[in-house]
Amino acid sequence: MESDNLTMDLNTGSGFVYRLGVGRSDMSAYITSLVDRALSDRRAAQPQRDYLGASRIGEPCERRLGFELTGVPVDDGREPTGRLLRIFDAGHVYENLSIGWLRLAGFDLRTHRRDGKQFGFSIASGRIRGHIDGVVVNGPSLGMPFPLLWEHKSASARSWTEFVKKGLEQWRPVYWVQAHLYMAYMELPHCLFTVVNKDTQELHHQLFPFDASVAQALSDKAVRVLLAAENNELPPRIAASPDFYLCRFCPYATRCWETAA
Ligand code: SF4
Known part of the structure; x- marks a missing residue:
């Protein structure tokens, strides 16, 4: 079909979309850019933290934590991408799935207090705060030492396999020390760490006891960053x-x- 200086290819597979007049790949990229923009706007509208998030204290670099704590903007062009923000959202979806599966299996997994708020803690006059994924207060009799701190992550097949093979401490030391800090402040002597494979939906759980020396080192680091x-x-x-x-x-x-x- 031709009209003056405009030629439209209406053959199957051309990507032309009737009435829209743009190629399919252009349209797809445009829609995704709208989603990305909406996610970035939502993130920008969230209140700036004026405390050290306990989930971040495992970050190895104290200077980076200092930047984060004091609300220093990241370098130009280094804001989280839309794709990364979608990965964060997907993590919450997988977490809710795992919660449902564990409850279905008979575990009494509590994720929120009676007032609807997440379980969490606030120390150092509110300068360090954290929220936990949940507490398993009871469950099938497997000799498990209830109550347990419950933490959850989702991972690609490659990463999940690495977790199964190496264990949490070797796989992601940041999560390992974070779990110890949570156990310390929530006064829970054991943790059950669940990771779901995002590609196959396989589950793997690691149960480990509290190690005070790990939590102390992390707590000392948080104090240095605050000071x-x-x-x-x-x-x-x-x-x-x-x-x-x-x-x-x-x-x-x-x-x-x-x-x-
Ligand atoms: S804050 Fe500086 S030293 Fe720390 S990781 Fe970033 S670039 Fe490296």
């Missing part, structure tokens, strides 16, 4: 060069390395 922020100081960098692998993925890298040490 630095109170004194308007930057905590030390984790590396001597911006080529360090953590720095290459850090959204504060430009700001960090342009600032005097």
